[in-house]
Amino acid sequence: MELGLSYVLKSVVALIVIILAANYGLKYLNTFMIKKNQVIKVIERTPISKSSALSIVEIADTYYLMSFTDTRNEILRELTAVEKEKITSSIEEKRPAGPMNQKKQQTSKKAVQTFKSLRTQYQSFYEKRK
Structure with a gap:
């Protein structure tokens, strides 16, 4: 019995070493x-259903709103300069760089509201397509 126990312990230790x-x-x-240097970056991804999602994607310094499904990936529209500025400022705020001032917090809230409104618009668009 002692021989079998030592064999099991050696096997477990060997398995742990191999995994590490x-x-x-x-x-x-x-x-x-x-x-x-990545040219294509997914900035934010929000699932709409099990098989579809909306994403903000940066491709060569241009931001796009894209839809991703199991069968298709589409660029829905290019984001404007104002929307791009809101998104980039919200990205900078997510980085831990110290306390945020009130103006940056308001900008971040506006960016979140903009993304939520875009998401609801396109969510209803997909529901109408079904």
Whole structure:
């Protein structure tokens, strides 16, 4: 019985070592796979249903509102300069850089309201399409 217990313990320890080695190896290899200068960035993604989502995507310094479904991905519209400014300011506010002043908080609230209104508009658009 003692021989079987030591075999099980050795197997468990070996399995843990293999899992840790694989984890660190994949993390190391991932550093070579990630591109430093990404041209396409998903800024925010909001699910609409199980199979669809709305996203704000930055492609070469231009912001787009896109819909993603299982079968199609569409650019719904290009965001205006004002909307782009609201989004970039809300991104900067999410970064921990110290206390936010009142003006930045109001800008962030406006950006969230803008995104929510866009989401409700396109959500109703998808419901009408069904």
